[in-house]
Structures are given as structure tokens and as C-alpha cells.
Amino acid sequence: MKVPSKRQSTQRHTLVTGMHLLGPSGPFVKILICYCGNRLGGVSSWSKVSVAGGGDEDTERTGYFRVYKTLTRDGRILRALIDDCTANHPDCKPREGLDLPSMLLHVSGASMSPTVRLVKASDIDVVPVRYVCLSYCWGNTQPNVTTTSRLDSYTAGIDTAEIPETILDAIRVAISMGYQYLWVDAFCIVQDSGPDKIAELGFLRQSYPEGREEQSIHTWHADIYDGTSQAAAAVLEIRSDFSYEDIFDSPIFERGWTFQEALLSPRLVMFFPHGQRPALRCSTHTIQSDGGLATAHPKPLVNLREVEQVVEREREKWGDYDDQSANAEEWVAIVKQYSQRSLTYEADKMPAVMGIVSEWETRFGQGTYWAGLWSATLTKDLIWKSRRDYSPRFAYESYVAPSWSWASRAHPVYYQDLGEINTFEGKSSFEVVSCEVIPAHEDLPNGAIKSAQLTVKCIAELVVLGGFESEYASCAVSSGSVRVQFDDSPRSRDIREAWLLYINDEEPYNNPHGIGIAVAEVDHTDADGPTLYKRVGCFVCEGRGLEGPRRTFTII
Structure with a gap:
């Protein structure tokens, strides 16, 4: 394998949210994917490296590194957990009668080199339609968003070089989990059309650019390529500092828009920033992709079905509740x-x-x-x-x-x-x-x-x-x-x-x-x-x- 030159970046915190699955009988099953890290997918644990100071220095420098593996394994496991939840968890059943968005991104190909184009939902002849929704912090002004002038060209195909990395991450996750359609506000809403924005806000929500960006942790990345196929096999990440944090401790839970998306979603698929295994949270339990159960999740991650269960338990406990x-x-x-x-x-x-x-x-x-x-x-x-x-x-x-x-x-x-x-x-x-x-x-x-x-x-x-x-x-x-x-x-x-x-x-x-x-x-x-x-x-x-x-x- 060969390792190209390093590039510096900063830790990102964002949220992939609101996966809606249209079942055979019509209702949507809503899933939330929380993304709190710099890269999605399976990663190795952090390994510690100590380097003695050179020359007259009497100090030892400490760093950490890990390798991000491909998304395939975790994607298959998470999809299996979602399918099991959909089939076997009565408390996680969705409400019927939810609407479809007007447009979706069709994603296909390999997760590391996807093909992306914009399609009208009404033109999709697949039944049921299953799609993922992305909610995230825009950061600065988003380039290459869908406008009236770009609409026709985007239906033919979108150059992935023009797609922000956060959205590419969502595309890779969707493909790794076996889904072909993705809703992203920057591309699925015509941004210079007021009526289109109002219509889509009625479907889900309207996103606006947000100025805050987390820059507390600095890292170095290097793509690792397969020497034969020249395809990206993994990503090496090296950082100079590291602390073990609560897996649910993320700035994403401080943002206003992400609150209702967690509450309305019967299922959350969560990716964490420090190498922990991805996890599925539903109304029945929280389980990580390696089979480990999380005994509890914080209040901001509950859903409406769990709220109903609280009221039901109190009613059973107190007859005149x-x-x-x-x-x-x-x-x-x-x-x-x-x-x-x-x-x-x-x-x-x-x-x-x-x-x-x-x-x-x-x-x-x-x-x-x-x-x-x-x-x-x-x-x-x-x-x-x-x-x-x-x-x-x-x-x-x-x-x-x-x-x-x-x-x-x-x-x-x-x-x-x-x-x-x-x-x-x-x-x-x-x-x-x-x-x-x-x-x-x-x-x-x-x-x-x-x-x-x-x-x-x-x-x-x-x-x-x-x-x-x-x-x-x-x-x-x-x-x-x-x-x-x-x-x-x-x-x-x-x-x-x-x-x-x-x-x-x-x-x-x-x-x-x-x-x-x-x-x-x-x-x-x-x-x-x-x-x-x-x-x-x-x-x-x-x-x-x-x-x-x-x-x-x-x-x-």
C-alpha cells in the first residue's frame, strides 16, 4: 500500500437524520442517524505512540493514531438491526399518512466512488420507496446548491467533486446500508425558489446555514490506497491529543433543529467521534453494531413512542391517573x-x-x-x-x-x-x-x-x-x-x-x-x-x- 501526503483538517460534528422507510402498507418508518465524528464507518481503536524528544530535549511527545476501515461491515450490521426492529418491535411502528418530499438524490455505485443524480420522487417507479434524510450544520455558504439554472444538469448527474464532504459521508452511509435514495436540503430544495422552500418545509423542515464550527481537535489524515486497484482502502487518522468522552456528549445535541428530528424518529443510527462502534437506538433498546447494549441514552435522544410509554406506565400504576x-x-x-x-x-x-x-x-x-x-x-x-x-x-x-x-x-x-x-x-x-x-x-x-x-x-x-x-x-x-x-x-x-x-x-x-x-x-x-x-x-x-x-x- 502507498500513503500519499498528509492533509490537515479539524474535527467535525454533524448529524445525519430522519431516515424514512416507506413500508409495503404505506407508513413511513423514521430513523435518525447521528453523526458526531470526522469520518463515518468502522474504525480501529486509538493506538498510542510516544516519541522521545530529540537533541537536548528531555521530553517525550505522545500522539494517537487509528485506521478507518470501509463502511461495508457496519452498514450490513446496522441494516440488519433496522430490519429486525421494523419487523419485530411493535413499539417502534410509525404513524401512517406521512408525505413524500418532491425530489431525492439517487445514489449508486461503490460507497467510496458513488454516482449521484437528482430525481423527482413522483418519477420513482419502485414500491415501496426507501430513502434517507440528512440534517446537518451547513457551516459557511454551501457551494453548488440546487438552483433553477442547475436543476436540469443535476437530474443528469452531479459531480461528486462539487459535493461537500459531509454530504458525501451521508451518501456513503446510505449506500453501505443498502439504500438508493437520499434527501438533502441543499440539493433537494431549489434554493432560489420561495414556493419550493415553503412546500418542503411542510414535508420536513427548512435548514439554514449555521456559522458555528467546532475546531477544538486538530487531526492529520492520509488516504491509504490498494496497490493493485488504486482504490481507497482505508483512511489513516493521526491526532496529537485525545480524551475519552461520553459517547452521547456531542455539540450536535445543543442545536435547535436536531431536537425534533430525534424526538420524531422511532430509530436513530448513531456514529460517534472517538472510535466507538455505531449504534441503533429504537423504542425497545439501544444496541451497538458489535452486539453490545447501551443501558440508557440521554433525554434528548428519546422519541415520542417512549414518551407515550411513560404515560401508559403511569396509567397502569395509578388507576385514576x-x-x-x-x-x-x-x-x-x-x-x-x-x-x-x-x-x-x-x-x-x-x-x-x-x-x-x-x-x-x-x-x-x-x-x-x-x-x-x-x-x-x-x-x-x-x-x-x-x-x-x-x-x-x-x-x-x-x-x-x-x-x-x-x-x-x-x-x-x-x-x-x-x-x-x-x-x-x-x-x-x-x-x-x-x-x-x-x-x-x-x-x-x-x-x-x-x-x-x-x-x-x-x-x-x-x-x-x-x-x-x-x-x-x-x-x-x-x-x-x-x-x-x-x-x-x-x-x-x-x-x-x-x-x-x-x-x-x-x-x-x-x-x-x-x-x-x-x-x-x-x-x-x-x-x-x-x-x-x-x-x-x-x-x-x-x-x-x-x-x-x-x-x-x-x-x-
Whole structure:
């Protein structure tokens, strides 16, 4: 074998996601392939090499090396695991009626030298259609994406030299696992066509370039060629530093778009950055390609079927278990995790959970979806709180969601234990008069929001907020006193008084007290319409809730 000159590169973290398999009866089986490494496929373990310092140096330099083997072996094993899961795991069955994308990449040939062309899904005469979807960090501007002018030439064939390495990795994985079709946004969406982007976002999601690139680990690569056929047989990787990390510890789990793709996928095929064997995660178990079982995976890698199983187990354990409360608990867990993720574009906040919302409506029935909250559990969903360890804290600079929604915030949020919050069933203390959410695109009702307003009727009291030094305010009210916790840090000096809207009661440690949100009048109230308010925080009463007449508030 011969080894050509070395080339320097950096560790990449990316994600291959959302493999959809169309079964004989029609439903899609969704699989997620997590790719957290520099190369995909089987790799040898890291070997340590020590080199004594030369000359007068009394030091010893340490390095590590390993060889990436071809993808064939792991691909066959992973495909066998997927087929076994599809055939024998009832908990991993998908929901029927999902749509196909408009275009796919047809991939064929050897994994190391593939042939790629763009095809219309409607022209594929193979039934069922099985294809892989790639979700990844674009990095800088992607070259050679599909445009109107390139569309015809790409249907004839795409030069692999024009395809970014991350996408080539996905092509190689798909071929090694025996799949012929791949969906990649950069190639399967006509990038200079607005209508095409909106249509494809309805199918899966819309990706945007992301500026962040992981560059913490530097490596050297050398392709190893077979001396007879001159084909690439393996890749040698040498690096000067190495640390053993948790196989699930990857920056990919910090990105906003990747969250729903894991949650919606019954199956994840995961590739890891430090030589561990690839693994399949489904609703039944997590198993590596060498047969080893991983006893657990982190919360960001669960799927909706696993969430359903949690509710089902609680129902079996407690005969009078309140499904609605259980559903609310799981939803706010989703909110807490998702709010910790980062997005390059704040306008993606609602579109990046649109797929979760559609599935949640079908599976859990929490009423109508209102900008990140649900009508059936609104008296709980409204009581979100800003994480105190983030400062400064503000809402997004541009409009993303109404102030009463957690999605309006550019920082993580959390909820108290919802089991301590009453449901107000049969009571008239809090009433939703109306709620109107206007989407930015009519075809995507659960996506980006143009405007929204919530009108409620409840007991309320006006209070003076006092000084601006603290993120809290203690205020006297007719029933005693309350403690207001503000969403923004530092507090806005323009807000000197607020209305406290009594929404619910909570009883931690059998100590009941009222809770609600604080709202302030906005300065652009329409003179011909109702007075408009925005949320500025939440509050807790020292004792029982507020007293007095009910008032009507329209919150934007």
C-alpha cells in the first residue's frame, strides 16, 4: 500500500437524520442517524505512540493514531438491526399518512466512488420507496446548491467533486446500508425558489446555514490506497491529543433543529467521534453494531413512542391517573429541553418544533395549539419561568412569538412541578375569552408566527413595582403580599406598575397559594380597540389567590 501526503483538517460534528422507510402498507418508518465524528464507518481503536524528544530535549511527545476501515461491515450490521426492529418491535411502528418530499438524490455505485443524480420522487417507479434524510450544520455558504439554472444538469448527474464532504459521508452511509435514495436540503430544495422552500418545509423542515464550527481537535489524515486497484482502502487518522468522552456528549445535541428530528424518529443510527462502534437506538433498546447494549441514552435522544410509554406506565400504576396532567408534564419537559438549544436564526424557533406539534396533536390531545402552549392545559402552560442563571435576559429582538409564550424568549425557561398546580376544573376564576394566532405562512399554521393575542378574564390587581435594583419585587395586595419574578434582566425602567393576573393555585408541601403572571400595558395600544398588554413576569402569593372582581385583558 502507498500513503500519499498528509492533509490537515479539524474535527467535525454533524448529524445525519430522519431516515424514512416507506413500508409495503404505506407508513413511513423514521430513523435518525447521528453523526458526531470526522469520518463515518468502522474504525480501529486509538493506538498510542510516544516519541522521545530529540537533541537536548528531555521530553517525550505522545500522539494517537487509528485506521478507518470501509463502511461495508457496519452498514450490513446496522441494516440488519433496522430490519429486525421494523419487523419485530411493535413499539417502534410509525404513524401512517406521512408525505413524500418532491425530489431525492439517487445514489449508486461503490460507497467510496458513488454516482449521484437528482430525481423527482413522483418519477420513482419502485414500491415501496426507501430513502434517507440528512440534517446537518451547513457551516459557511454551501457551494453548488440546487438552483433553477442547475436543476436540469443535476437530474443528469452531479459531480461528486462539487459535493461537500459531509454530504458525501451521508451518501456513503446510505449506500453501505443498502439504500438508493437520499434527501438533502441543499440539493433537494431549489434554493432560489420561495414556493419550493415553503412546500418542503411542510414535508420536513427548512435548514439554514449555521456559522458555528467546532475546531477544538486538530487531526492529520492520509488516504491509504490498494496497490493493485488504486482504490481507497482505508483512511489513516493521526491526532496529537485525545480524551475519552461520553459517547452521547456531542455539540450536535445543543442545536435547535436536531431536537425534533430525534424526538420524531422511532430509530436513530448513531456514529460517534472517538472510535466507538455505531449504534441503533429504537423504542425497545439501544444496541451497538458489535452486539453490545447501551443501558440508557440521554433525554434528548428519546422519541415520542417512549414518551407515550411513560404515560401508559403511569396509567397502569395509578388507576385514576390524570392523562391530561401527564401529557402536560411531558410537554413542559419538551419545552425545557428545547429552550436550551441554540438557533442561528431566531425566526426558526417555531418552525423547528412544527413537526413535534403535528404529532403531539395526534397522540396526546391537549386541545388547540397556541404559539407553544395548549388550550386544554393553559392554566399550567402559562406559568413558565425564566432561568435565573442567564443574564442579561430579553425577548428576541425581532418578533418570534407573543409575550405570553415561552417561545418569545431568547434564553432557557423552566417550569415548577406541575403536579403541585391545580387544574381549576369546574371553577370560573380564570377564563379564556379568545385566542388568535396568525401564522406567517397560511400553509404552515404551526410554523412561524406573524402575530398573536390572547384575551382572558380573571381576578386581577394593579401593583406598583418599586425600585429597579432587583429581579424580584415584593408587592402588597388586598389578600396579603406577592413576590413578582421578572422575565427580563435587567428589568425595564419603563415599567413601573403591572397587573397581576390570578390564574391558578399550587400546593407544594400542602401549603396552598395563588400563582399567575404579571402584565404591563404596552405603549402602542390601538385607540379603537382593546387595551393591549404584554407579559413581564410571573408571581406567587404568600397565601391564597387574589380577591376582587374579574377583569378582561388582551395580551400580545
